[in-house]
Amino acid sequence: MVASDVLSVPPGPLPREGAASPGARPGHPLWRARPYRADVWLAIGLAVATITVTLVSSGRAPYHPPDAVTAALATVSALALAWRQAAPLAAMAVTSTIVAVNAAAGYAVVAVQWPAWLALFGCFSVGGRGVRIASTALCVMAVGGYALFDRGALTVEDMAGITMSFLIATVGGDAARSRRAVAAAQHAQVRGEAREQALAAERLLHEERGRLAGELHDALGHTVNVMVLQAGVARRLFAENPAFAQQALADIENVGREALGELDRMLRVLHPVQDPRQGDEGLDVSDDDPDDAHGQAGAQGLAALADRIRATGREVDLDAEPVDLSAGSERVLYRIVREALTNAVRHTDTGRIRVRVSRVADQIRVEVFNEGAGFASPVPGRGLIGMRERARLEGGSFEAGPVEGGFRVLATLPTHPATGS
Known part of the structure; x- marks a missing residue:
């Protein structure tokens, strides 16, 4: 393989160390993993580009001129990138194998190398430690097969280009993985803080309702005691002082209405309320005044x-x-x-x-x-x-x-x- 530009691709989801590939579902093998839509479009676009570059290349000696076989190899290699994140090792295995097969068939590497570098980038971007080690081994095998079967002379410039492409793919993929790990940690921290605030708000709301219920209990207790005393006075003085008794009954009526109003507010405390987390400030003010x-x-x-x-x-x-x-x-x-x-x-x-x-x-x-x-x-x-x-x-x-x-x-x-x- 020779040096080539490593295309930037959108980062995929970050799996845990030793976890299955991101697109693989529990109980399903990797070859049934569902590819991501972005990777499908990447594979289609790269397939068109590699086929075009391969067919318009001159195919100068000692390589065979481009034909249907080399176009098919380029197409399969590019389309394998559809599983770059869903099954990164599978994509790496296919693209690496095609690099060696392409060299053994006598064709110039040209653009068939691009999918292999992108697949290596994907393995380091979304895979765990095992995936990264396995993808590195596949890359070494692909380079070894290319060096063994390629009909051209492998120059120092070619080896420098291969080394640089390898470093760009691995370091760039690992950097993308680290970036997503930091973003995931920050997101988890924000969610944790929001959850703690929600629990604190709910706890304070229950405390506030309990305090309001205590206030109502004290107020109703006082009111009922007053009503009982006034009713007793009215009963005893009803025959001797009807005017005083009537005034006592009127006071009982007014106090009872106020008590019913307080009781109605208490019942509404027990109903669902608007979320108190929207716009609270850490304040604690006593109601004793x-x-x-x-x-x-x-x-x-x-x-x-x-x-x-x-x-x-x-x-x-x-x-x-x-x-x-x-x-x-x-x-x-x-x-x-x-x-x-x-x-x-x-x-x-x-x-x-x-x-x-x-x-x-x-x-x-x-x-x-x-x-x-x-x-x-x-x-x-x-x-x-x-x-x-x-x-x-x-x-x-x-x-x-x-x-x-x-x-x-x-x-x-x-x-x-x-x-x-």
């Missing part, structure tokens, strides 16, 4: 929150329109703003924080924008999961993440008439 506990979850509560953040040295721009929300939705709005402000202070030291509460059509739009740069994409965390869950339970939506100029938390809540006591 004296203002929230004492019912200051409206405009006064938001103003108190803004003043508290300003006391830390941060500039807070609060623009809250009067909104008409139920008591539960008003608490959700307050908690979302509170957690967003806490997160902004915790993760940044400077930059203005803008809080906007406005009504858009039949929804209340809550936006907390933390000015700054270099914010990373959110990762699973309790803070944003809790805000998303609260908004969802009220029938609204939630999103958070870096945008141009800073980090934005945006929630929408449906408007409900405030329930009077």
Whole structure:
């Protein structure tokens, strides 16, 4: 064989060491392996090229002129590359054998060598250690057969060309294999990290639901105790003080309605929810707040929150329109703003924080924008999961993440008439 350009071919899948060839299916022999479509087109194109080059060559002495036999050898050798990745050793064996047979038949090697080099490249690109060793042995046998049977004088230039072609095919194939191995390792690492984030997000979601259920348990326990005490008082004073008894019954009715609303939200916690992995940030904000506990979850509560953040040295721009929300939705709005402000202070030291509460059509739009740069994409965390869950339970939506100029938390809540006591 003589030197020739080694054509670049698209890399195929990377098998494990000692594994079967990529195209071979379990329980099927290699000769029944299904070739890859790219290799089929490569084989067809190379067959046309080798036949053309072989037939137009002069066939000068001491070689036979090109005829149907040499065209058939070139065609079979090129078409064997269809199994370059599906059965690399088979392709190497066929192309190597044809090189030796071509020389023994008295024909010039011309283009019949090209498929052999490409098959060697494929063996080093997709095969394991055994495949690479076997393909090297086949290549040596092909070169030996060519040197033994070729009618021309084997010059130093020919041997240099053969050596260079061998190095290009083996080193290039091994480099392609290493490149795919690195890409596969990176892909596996990314998938592993994504799986860990998904598990962390699911765990935090269950923890958040458990915490919300605990809050509901405490609230319902308090409410039921109050209702029982008021019912007892109303029963005892019904004849002596009917007006007081009627007021107690009215209070029981109002408290019962609020309890039913809380219970309805709890039931919705148990329903499937939107995937919390989309846009979470590793935040953990406590819900223990004296203002929230004492019912200051409206405009006064938001103003108190803004003043508290300003006391830390941060500039807070609060623009809250009067909104008409139920008591539960008003608490959700307050908690979302509170957690967003806490997160902004915790993760940044400077930059203005803008809080906007406005009504858009039949929804209340809550936006907390933390000015700054270099914010990373959110990762699973309790803070944003809790805000998303609260908004969802009220029938609204939630999103958070870096945008141009800073980090934005945006929630929408449906408007409900405030329930009077």
